[in-house]
Amino acid sequence: MANKVVHLPVLDFGATLRKDNWWIGPAITFVILMGFICYATFRAFENDYYRVGPYLSPFYSPLIPTAGWGIPFLSPAMLILPGPAGFRLTCYYYRKAYYRAFAMDPPACAVGEGGRHDNYNGETKLLIFQNLHRFALYVALGFLVILWHDVYKALWFRDPYGTEASFGVGVGTLVLALNTALLTGYTFSCHSLRHLIGGSVDSYSTAPFGQLRHALWRGVSRLNQNHMFFAWTSLFAVALADLYVRMVSLRVIQDVRIL
Numbered sequence: 001m002a003n004k005v006v007h008l009p010v011l012d013f014g015a016t017l018r019k020d021n022w023w024i025g026p027a028i029t030f031v032i033l034m035g036f037i038c039y040a041t042f043r044a045f046e047n048d049y050y051r052v053g054p055y056l057s058p059f060y061s062p063l064i065p066t067a068g069w070g071i072p073f074l075s076p077a078m079l080i081l082p083g084p085a086g087f088r089l090t091c092y093y094y095r096k097a098y099y100r101a102f103a104m105d106p107p108a109c110a111v112g113e114g115g116r117h118d119n120y121n122g123e124t125k126l127l128i129f130q131n132l133h134r135f136a137l138y139v140a141l142g143f144l145v146i147l148w149h150d151v152y153k154a155l156w157f158r159d160p161y162g163t164e165a166s167f168g169v170g171v172g173t174l175v176l177a178l179n180t181a182l183l184t185g186y187t188f189s190c191h192s193l194r195h196l197i198g199g200s201v202d203s204y205s206t207a208p209f210g211q212l213r214h215a216l217w218r219g220v221s222r223l224n225q226n227h228m229f230f231a232w233t234s235l236f237a238v239a240l241a242d243l244y245v246r247m248v249s250l251r252v253i254q255d256v257r258i259l
């Protein structure tokens with residue numbers, strides 16, 4: 001007997017039988033992401049207060065000097081921000097979040113999206129660039145190496161004459177380290193990384209380096225369960241790390257040496 005195709009009724013936009021406040025999640029997502037986009041854009045154009053003592057803002061790392069290029073408004077941040085921004089934009093978790101919060105397509109589970117579903121093309125047409133996430137991951141892994149190097153440099157404080165550096169730990173060191181640790185958690189919990197490590201293996205027991213890959217895959221899988229947590233905490237942390245460097249650089253606050 002042929003399978004019967006069941007067409008679900010198209011709900012009006014926003015129509016639902018849900019009794020909970022389903023719109024709160026997308027609304028908070030919208031506010032946070034818009035706030036972050038506005039702040040990052042402001043900082044990219046500000047082109048100042050990104051370096052103080054041994055600290056370098058993650059928005060400006062790696063620091064590529066653009067002063068002599070003769071291009072108005074071009075800042076070092078504008079050259080590097082497309083890397084991490086592309087990684088977040090194509091992230092599987094963020095797609096769900098911003099499809100709901102910005103496009104409301106759909107607004108939430110079991111909430112009507114109106115007739116727009118008739119034109120649904122998935123991620124095959126306008127959104128085909130989402131398939132580049134794996135390549136954005138390679139870029140993000142490179143940024144992690146640079147950011148950990150920045151944390152290392154944040155452990156070396158120069159004397160007032162700038163001639164000798166001595167080991168130390170300041171609040172800024174901890175802020176940069178926390179940011180990089182959370183970004184590492186975000187990157188290493190990525191769905192694409194999980195697939196890269198173990199997704200193409202039929203049998204770990206017979207695959208080259210099978211045992212090692214299985215152990216790595218289990219580790220990434222464990223992190224992957226908390227991908228949403230890392231997505232949000234690393235977003236806050238990177239903005240906080242930049243804000244901290246900016247505030248210390250402006251002398252609004254003073255960095256405190258712990259060691």
Ligand code: FES
Binds near residue numbers: 092094190
């Ligand atoms: Fe979110 Fe890869 S799926 S960073």
